[in-house]
Amino acid sequence: MKKNTLPCATILLVGILTWTGCIATPTRPAPQYQVQVQRLDAGPPPPVMVATDQATSRTTVTGDKPSQIVQDKVKIDLEHAVGYKDLPTTVTIPYDLKPRPLSLVDVVVETLANNRQIKVQDYTLRIAEYQIPVSKGIYDLLASATLQFDRIEQQQSTSVGLSPLAVSSIRNRTAQIGLSQLFPSGAIVTAGYNVLRQTMLSQRFSISPVFSATPFTSLTYQDTSMVSIVQPLLKGFGPAVTNAGIRIAQLERQGSAADFQTQVELQLQNALQTYWDLIGAYEFYKVQVISYAAALDLLRINTAKYKAGVLAQTDVLQAQAAAEARRNQVIVARQSIRDIEDALKRLLFLREGSPDWEAELAPSQAIAWREFAVDLDKTIGVALARRSELRRADSNILQARVNQVVARSEVLPEVNLFGNVSPNGLGSGFDEGFRNMDSGKYISYSAGVEFNYPLQNRAARYRQKQAQARTDQAEELMADLRDQVTLEVRQSVRALKSARDQIAVTQAQVLSEEAKLAAEMKRYEVGISTAFEVLTFQNDLANAQDSHISAVVSYNKAAIRLERARGTLLDTYGIQVAGVDLNPPDEPIGFPVGLN
Secondary structure, eight states: OGGGHHHHHHHHHHHHHHHHTTSOOOOOOOOEEEEOTHHHHTSSOOOEEEEEETTTTEEEEEEOSOOOEEEOSOOOOSTTSTTGGGSOHHHHOOOSSOOEEEOHHHHHHHHHHHOHHHHHHHHHHHHHHHHHHHHHGGGOOEEEEEEEEEEEEEEEEOSSSSOOEEEEEEEEEEEEEEEEEEOTTSOEEEEEEEEEEEEEEEEEEEOSSSOEEEEEEEEEEEEEEEEEEEEESSTTOSHHHHTHHHHHHHHHHHHHHHHHHHHHHHHHHHHHHHHHHHHHHHHHHHHHHHHHHHHHHHHHHHHHHHHHTSSOHHHHHHHHHHHHHHHHHHHHHHHHHHHHHHHHHHHHTOOTTSHHHHSOEEEOSOSEEEOOOOOHHHHHHHHHHHOHHHHHHHHHHHHHHHHHHHHHHHHSOEEEEEEEEEEEEEESSHHHHHHHHHTTSSEEEEEEEEEEOOSSOHHHHHHHHHHHHHHHHHHHHHHHHHHHHHHHHHHHHHHHHHHHHHHHHHHHHHHHHHHHHHHHHHHHHTTSSOHHHHHHHHHHHHHHHHHHHHHHHHHHHHHHHHHHHTTOHHHHTTEEEESSOSSOOOOOOOSSOOOO
């Protein structure tokens, strides 16, 4: 029984390996997003302070100093505006249908759940993740099996002239199984077992002294086992070259994970900034409605005075022209709301043709802002440590260096050490042939070294130069990207400070224009001022209110841009991505690499 262990075990191993090929391939589920709603309920969330431990290269996120949302002192109140109650609802309400309330939380959740660009980038990440086991397939144990039948008909002559002739018919039945395995050194080891069943049917013919035919039959079994190895000594030698594809796949997954985070941040930034544009458009609409109501009220007063004979018709015409101009501004402001709504729906993936697409969006977030101090040097340091684009650039550099190692190997001559050992046995039956093989008396072996080298070797030499150039290019792109990140942070900080200064200036300007208009109205009521001057003061107030709204919106957008610039947008808005490692660590390439 012991003599039959080898072929039985080999057949069993082949069966097991065949079965493992049917193992289900795991699939990663779609990413899930966890949003800290409490950070967004009150309005713009407080920023986070990010610190990087240089000793451990770990980045930690801690809460910023407590900050309060600043409520705007400028009140754009439609309900108490002069003449507002006399306006038709087609003017006072910027919506044709019942609007859908949209909060800051809704924008974040809907963008993360539905945005197409994020989903596309997730598929790209999946492809990169699946490439790792694809590249590990070089270590898959290769099983082979062959069944072959040969029939050979031949005529032989045993001597010259009128000598005996022989006609033979050979029937070979061959069964062969084998296993082949690649090793990290670049060696390929092959083990095989072969059984040859040979049946020879022959007839020997003789014509002297009389014609005769003598049949002859023989049956033999030849058992052969074989182990061979081919080991590169120069070109293709070592784990660094053998595992290059696996290492590149791992690095590409890291780069794709960084790309995924970049896409999430970009789409979230676009959606949040567009949401603030919608808030600003709605506030701007209210300013235009108030301005229009004021013009209509002035037109009513002037018309009454004209009919009483105490005012010239010119003042009535001026008030009427101003009212129509402001009505046009209301129409333009309404259209602006609809345009921004469509842009926001596109980012939220409210599909065209669906009820959500037709819905009108009413932002529930009040116009306000949250102040926070920014240390430029620290912010630049945080950005250089946290930006996902820099992780992608680093992945590109490392991939280029791996390719450079492979290119250097390709320049070397191909020198392979090879050898094989092949016990064999011959017998009249399978058992006899196996026993003779297993006895170890009949062993064939060979060993040698083969050498191949193209004399000019141009392709390999210039591929090495290309690899070096790509590495230099990737490093230069990294340096350029660091400069871009630094510039983006500087511009974001500058924009935030400028917007904050503009808020203070425009707020004071609005309060001043309100006081001036109130004083001018009193002058007009006693006949000192004219309708033209009142209309001018009304326009000045509306322009000041518009500038203030733009400053507040710009400040909030600048704060979003700053968080994106320093790589902390997800942290600030309390977003965690589950199911996807945004910064996967380096994985050692062990051997064997496993089934998956």
